[in-house]
Amino acid sequence: MTEFKIMSETFYEQPTLDLAKALLGCLLVKETPEGMAAGYIVETEAYKGPGDKAAHSYNNRRTSRTEIMFHRSGLAYTYKMHTHCLFNIVCGDEDHPEAVLIRALEPVYGIELMQKRRGMENLTNLTNGPGKLTKALRITMEDYGHSLIIPPLYVAEGFYPESISAGKRIGIDNSGEAKDYPWRFWVTNNKYVSRHQTALYVVR
Template sequence: MARSKPLKLGRSFYDRPTLDVAKDLIGCHLVFNGPRGKVSGRIVETEAYIGEGDPACHAARGMTERNRVMFGPPGHAYVYFIYGMYHCLNFVTEREGFPAAVLIRAAEPVEGLPVIRKNSPPQPDYALLAGPGKLCRGFGITREQNGLDLTGRILYVEDRHEPPAEIARTPRIGISNAADVEWRFFDVNSRAVSKHRLNNRPIVTRR
């Protein structure tokens, strides 16, 4: 039987409740056609940030120049810089005007491994993209990609019709506000998950 052609995720995928998008991204492939060539990775960990009522969300205090992309149409990249050293990649979700996004926390390298290695300090391949800052560093994603349309040709996500992952849902990590909200999703069988999984609870498969 012929293998199904990868399906690039369209605008309607992102124009949905953020928790659904965050869960359904697990097992999909992030693709970046960057200046050093094509790189891709299988997404294994995400977190949801939802609206001005979420104190951990960048939009909790309203629109700023930094978070303006979050208030725009769904299916765009929101890239920010933290601690003076790390970039973080997010996908804008839900309706225009409602600030919500999914943080891409970790991925497994698939294509462009020499590029990912060159961009990263020496470490096992499974750890190269194991964390939001490491993912952006390995891919070469910076603020230059902020606002990119995820339905375009430079940065996008594909469903490659792989077997469904077993997904766990836990509280978000690395935050102090709303740290008990279970809006983090990850593949329980992936070594590339950025931090280990105490009290994780498998939920549903992706499809």
């Protein structure tokens, strides 16, 4: 199996908005008995916990679903939305529940396996959405709470994006002023981004 340099535990201890940007270009890897599948992270959204009306943990809401968000950084927070499983990375200090949603990947390894799982051949649409990428990599609710510094689910070094764009998060229209926060980040002009919009600003 291909060897990757897995990101260290300290990588996840940076501020949430910084982590959401730092994850861009990193490789998200899932190993299963069927084989390994992986893709470069090209789009993220930051959710800043208790003060963010769009976050599941707004007002320190602690439930069986959000419990893992109150733990240390670098753990997997998976949850169901409709029929999809969505994948987030826990960050923020312990008992200060924040997270980064992984919204899109550029498929790199195990592409045929991902195509089989998704029942499609189109590479552009294979992992360009939070529900699409989890199905392609077979990230499930069983990964809830998994430490991302060890297999079978982990983040590894990838590439350094030349340019990062920022804009409003998607699908949170009922979250008051939080819907306008520019906390969605993506690799500029990457064709695997889930939804293309005009950037509010360019990070670099």
